[in-house]
Amino acid sequence: MKRVFSLLTAVLLASFFCNAVFAEQELESNYPVSTVLVEVSTGTVIKGENSDLRMPQGTLCKLMTVLLTAEEIADGRLAFDTVLTASANANAQRGAVIWLMQGESITVDELLKAVIIGNANDAAVVLAEHIGGTEEEFVGMMNARAFELGMRDTVYKSCTGSADADGQYSTAGDTGKLAAELLEHDFLKKYFTTWIDNVRSGQTELVNENRLVRTYEGVTGMKAGRSEQSGFSLVLTAERGEGAFISVVLGCDDKDERFGIAKSLMSDGFSSYKVTAPAFSDEFLKPVTVRGGKSDAVMIKALKLEELVVPKSCSELSTAVLLPDYIEAPVKKGQIVGRVGFYNGDTLLFETDLVAAEKIEKRDFASSMKRILYIMYG
Numbered sequence: 449m450k451r452v453f454s455l456l457t458a459v460l461l462a463s464f465f466c467n468a469v470f471a472e473q474e475l476e477s478n479y480p481v482s483t484v485l486v487e488v489s490t491g492t493v494i495k496g497e498n499s500d501l502r503m504p505q506g507t508l509c510k511l512m513t514v515l516l517t518a519e520e521i522a523d524g525r526l527a528f529d530t531v532l533t534a535s536a537n538a539n540a541q542r543g544a545v546i547w548l549m550q551g552e553s554i555t556v557d558e559l560l561k562a563v564i565i566g567n568a569n570d571a572a573v574v575l576a577e578h579i580g581g582t583e584e585e586f587v588g589m590m591n592a593r594a595f596e597l598g599m600r601d602t603v604y605k606s607c608t609g610s611a612d613a614d615g616q617y618s619t620a621g622d623t624g625k626l627a628a629e630l631l632e633h634d635f636l637k638k639y640f641t642t643w644i645d646n647v648r649s650g651q652t653e654l655v656n657e658n659r660l661v662r663t664y665e666g667v668t669g670m671k672a673g674r675s676e677q678s679g680f681s682l683v684l685t686a687e688r689g690e691g692a693f694i695s696v697v698l699g700c701d702d703k704d705e706r707f708g709i710a711k712s713l714m715s716d717g718f719s720s721y722k723v724t725a726p727a728f729s730d731e732f733l734k735p736v737t738v739r740g741g742k743s744d745a746v747m748i749k750a751l752k753l754e755e756l757v758v759p760k761s762c763s764e765l766s767t768a769v770l771l772p773d774y775i776e777a778p779v780k781k782g783q784i785v786g787r788v789g790f791y792n793g794d795t796l797l798f799e800t801d802l803v804a805a806e807k808i809e810k811r812d813f814a815s816s817m818k819r820i821l822y823i824m825y826g
Contacts, residue, residue, distance in 0.1 A: 478677050479503045479699040484620040485713040488685070488692035489723055491628055492757040495716070499621040502601050503698055506675025507544075508683065509609030509616065510563055511626055512590045513572050517560065518633040520579055528557040532578050534570065541569040543610065546652040548574065558647040564639040564671065566647075566654035569608040576607035583607055594618075597625050609673070620696040627670055627683050627694045640669025640685075660684060660707060664714075668692075672706070682706040686714055693717035722760050726753055726767075726790040726798060736785055738808050741777030747805040748785050756790065756797050766791045771802065779808035 482503060484496035493499070520526040532555075534548040544567040548554065554574065562571035573583060580586025583606070590604040599622035605614050618626075630636060643662045645654045657672040670683040680700040686693060695713035700706040735745035748771070758765070771786035782803050789799035 479679070481700060481705075481709070482620040482696075482698040483709060483713060484624045484694075484696045485717050486624040486628065486694040486696075487717065487721065487723065487757045488628060488631060488687070488694060490755050490757055491625070493621065493624070494693075494721060494757060495713070496620060498699075499624075499696075500601060500619050502617040502619055504616060504675045504677040505609055505618045505623070505673065505698070506678060506681065507567050507609045507673035508618070508623060508671060508681055509590075509604055509606065510567065510572055510673075511623070511630060511671055511683065512594065512604060513576060513586075513607045514560070514564060514636065515626065515630050515633075516579060516586070516589055516593060517556070517563075517575050518630070518636055521556070521635070522633060526556055526579075528555065528560075530556045532556065532559065532574050534574050535577055537577065537583065538570045538573040541573055541608070541610075543569050543608075545570040546647055546654075548648075554648070560636075560639050561642070561645055561654060562647050562652075564636070565642050565645055565656045566652070567657065567671075567673075568654075569610065572608045594622070594626070597629055599625055609675070620698050623683060623696045623698070624694050627685060627696065630670065631668065631685060631692075631694075637668055640671070641667060658682065658684070660710070664711065670694075674703075680706045682710050684710040684714060686718075688718055690723070691718050691721070720760055721757050723755050724758050724762075724765070725755050726765055736771060736804075737774035738779055739774050739776050740811050741779065741808040742811050743808050746775070746779050746785075746808050748802045749805045750788060751784075751801040751803050753800065754798060758792050758797065762792045765797065766793075769802070777808050777810040779804050779806075781805070781807040 480498050482498040482501050484499040485494045487494060531553050534550055534552045536550045538548055539550040546562045546566060546568045548570045559571045559575050562568035576583045576586035580589055586607055587604050594602045602618040602622045603616055605616040641661045643656050646652060647654065661667055664686060666686040666688040668685045668687055670685050673681045678699050680703045681698045684695045693714055695710045697706045697709045735747050738744060738746050768789045768791065775785060784801045784803055786802040787799060788802055790797050
């Protein structure tokens with residue numbers, strides 16, 4: 449009887465794993481492939497395909513769960529050694545789980561491992577319920593934070609990504625913004641770059657679906673995901689030297705395709721683009737004449753100068769300045785006087801206002817007489 453039972457168990461397990469592999473191979477996207485490549489320090493979108501297409505995200509939704517958890521830690525409301533308790537709702541989760549029992553205690557550190565490395569739904573729910581009070585309230589926080597980040601094409605319905613069929617979606621472009629915000633929390637890197645780990649005193653092994661954490665030069669994270677509606681997906685972040693990029697790939701039919709596309713995007717970023725700071729030459733910083741003022745001229749400055757992403761083939765940016773021959777007093781400090789644009793060839797990369805660097809008051813009778821006497825007698 450024992451031998452029969454063992455044989456039956458082996459057959460059932462073999463059937464289960466065969467079905468799981470077959471399901472993974474047959475996972476096809478209902479959407480075209482969507483991609484984006486983002487430079488990290490400036491947030492510049494360098495290139496993309498269908499990057500604004502709204503589509504289900506599957507397990508990538510957990511990236512927002514991780515972000516809200518990281519912000520709780522950064523603000524001191526949570527610590528890595530904080531112990532949380534699994535609820536009945538957490539225990540009821542299906543799919544990828546670490547088999548948390550209702551009432552079981554587990555640290556925030558292990559929960560982050562489980563969510564980031566193992567993609568565990570039950571661990572995500574434990575974090576969500578603690579931070580939001582309920583999962584529903586936490587989902588509201590997810591959507592509010594997405595709005596703050598400018599993710600206008602994103603809607604969350606769960607903390608795990610399990611509600612794609614109920615109108616949960618995002619875009620490659622929005623996911624790039626989320627990834628950039630996650631990179632602000634350096635302490636997450638150890639989780640995002642771990643290949644294999646375990647939790648629950650070694651009872652549960654975690655294996656990262658993002659296999660590039662083992663092999664890709666300069667990798668700093670992020671996460672591989674999947675969805676029955678959108679297929680296989682990947683967010684990859686990496687840095688080499690002074691360059692750092694984010695690639696997002698959604699909607700692949702094959703689990704390997706996402707890795708190839710992401711690496712191709714990254715290769716293009718590292719090999720073809722650089723970050724440069726636009727600057728004025730002295731000829732553009734000459735003062736502008738002021739008529740009717742206590743001073744004859746006013747110094748100008750750029751309202752803001754931002755670093756720009758340019759092709760490595762670009763040796764120097766050209767500058768176009770628009771300024772009047774003169775302005776009338778009074779002049780307020782910060783008053784817009786003109787405009788400047790920075791070009792790579794014929795392509796405008798960035799433009800900003802030129803403003804008065806100081807206040808110039810209008811000339812009154814006393815100052816006019818003083819000026820006349822100065823002219824007459826030196």
